[in-house]
Amino acid sequence: MSETVAHPDFNGPSPTSASRGHVLNPSEIAIGVVIGRTSEFFDFFVFAIASVLVFPQRVFPFVDEVTGVLYSFAIFALAFIARPFGTWLFMTIDRLYGKPTKLTIALFLLGTSTVVVAFLPDYRDAGAWSIWLLALFRIGQGLALGGSWDGLASLLAMNAPDRQRGFWAMVPQLGAPFGLIVASGLFAFFHGFLPTEEFYAWGWQFPFFVAFAINVVALFARLRIVVTPEYVHQFERRELQATRVRRTVRQYSTYIVVGTFAPLASFAMFHMVTVFPLSWVNLFTEEWATRFLIVECACAVIGAIAIVASGFLADKYGRRNLLGVSALLIAVFSGFAPSLLAQGFAGELIYMVFGFALLGVSFGQCSGAVASNFPRHYRYTGSAIVSDLAWLVGAGFAPFVALYLSYHLGLVAAGLYLLSGAVGTMLALRYNDLLEYRE
Template structure:
């Protein structure tokens, strides 16, 4: 049977990459760079969509709705679709991985991710084609979710397996740096166009440029990651069944409880994730006069703080253990949440308070998020580490972050900003409960 052209081409790419790296030993530093580049490209795609869900889509795709709050809620409902699609994408792409190899899976996923994001830049508005524009937007958002699941390459696990035991916390935080880096690039691009273009030009064509950039960024990330996937070290781990894709349903038969508990361990961090990135932009846009371009610069600075806090989480985890670091960060999130309940108007009416909320929130997010990947993978044995880490992460994102902007904006618009704190407090409680149930396993971390 003749192989499909796309599969044959990807297999040829893998053979060429393997030949090019036949005598090259991959160092942990190279793995780290590949991981960060890959994660940055993925987060860039998602943050571009998230920011546009506030600043663009309510006016371009939901212009039939005169109430901007309702239009933004519709936009956030589309935003959530990708997180629902991610577990489905893991099932599909793990099957592709088993049948055709990781290079085929990774190439397909990153082209789908970059292509879906870039295609959004060409979508006609609601004023041009009506409800068809919304269906196309939703379809491309689902494609993003499927593709992000397929982009799971196992390099974070490879990095953890190659890490010295006394520095596992440090190595576990490296993949998480992709989140603040991706947000920095996305927020800087949007801020540039918001500041330098008129509102009419921005809504007509300016917003499309960040989406169009996504394809180029994903191609660069693809080549950086393929060079590592084709390395001897990566294939050696596959042979040891350390990073072998297994059927999702087999994983659930053996580790269903581990997957569910693992999904709730990082819930506090993931609940905070969009409440310092996407939600504040929506609230300020709807209820204050502060320019969005200016606030994106504030968030850019917050992302720098977040990157520093992620690095600090690695140092702290190596001193006190990953479980204690997660307990500490969950406690800080709970305190931050209670402060938001007690003094919600600080964020709502004061520019200084808004800046403090974002800066402190990003700092706590970095401390919490920095060790979530290690917490997920540490629960599973070597055979189920690769698939289990992917599925657990998908579920954590879906429950913790996927619906956060939609739910919190709806509740806060009706009952006040104290709802932000209550939502965060529920996430912190879920994390603390999961850590309590998981304490016998995580003492080994």
């Protein structure tokens, strides 16, 4: 999903590319980046929403509703576990056959793994096969997400003006709120306008069908950039060269660990305002799920605005300063905000508005905070590994852990989980500063 942005050290197009009559500018790259990230996050949110509204009824009807959602969240986490293996597999394909081949296979796997969920048989018809198939499809999504790493955000950073690095760094992150708006909007429409029986019979399938179409559009948008002379030139200069995963991990394990924990606050916050609130409200309140999905759509707009604002703030005050302050604010937020979800619709609205605003500022700059530590030759693969592990540690189990803790210990416990992410980010940023000082 989210891609680590490398710091630019390339200014202007190459003579070779210029001679071919095409100059690739940041705004042109941004189109492919945003479309690509939106498609990935759309697939992500479609599965996440279905984990709350659909799978407990269709796949886990033999347990109570809370346990059914927890089981669904456990399967949801499988993609984050599979993603690093997908990176390893598709980096090999990248080295042997090139990025266009890798992206084509990965995005078709992602679209296929998503759309086949729509044909998932009901547990009452297929028994345990329904569970195993859902897990298999989710693993397929994870492998494909590892292969969807295209380096376009790094290329965007390389072609961005030096004084606007923060602004262009936030562009890929806009895919998250855009994907949430489309996914939540589709589910809100079908869940709100169809009778319950029809929604569970066929209405829930349509967002998964749409996912495949969006992935096809994203594939062509990204290939259009990948095959341009500028991108090929960067590849030849080893700015975006795929290296062996094992060698990268062995030589730069310290940077990978620091990079994994640096965005922890943002990624934990990500699920605490998107997936977890929907599960809590649907399970433990009288709130209509459709209305809450509409609230998520509206608050995602606030999140998008905050992401854009993060670009200007980062350019003025520095990316790492902004991340440090954001982590501190998330720590404060974790102390009182989750309890608002138990205070009725007004409390839910306050939680979502402030949560998305804070998420946007933090998430907008969380990628690439330590990417410049990697040498140019290892930056492409190193950044991919960091992204995989950061999502696994910071977000993969967040919905399951937050719901489990809040169900057994109360919403305050979910806040403690969020607090741990904020502490992880502050410690990682501090350690990264010490590494740079020693060097």
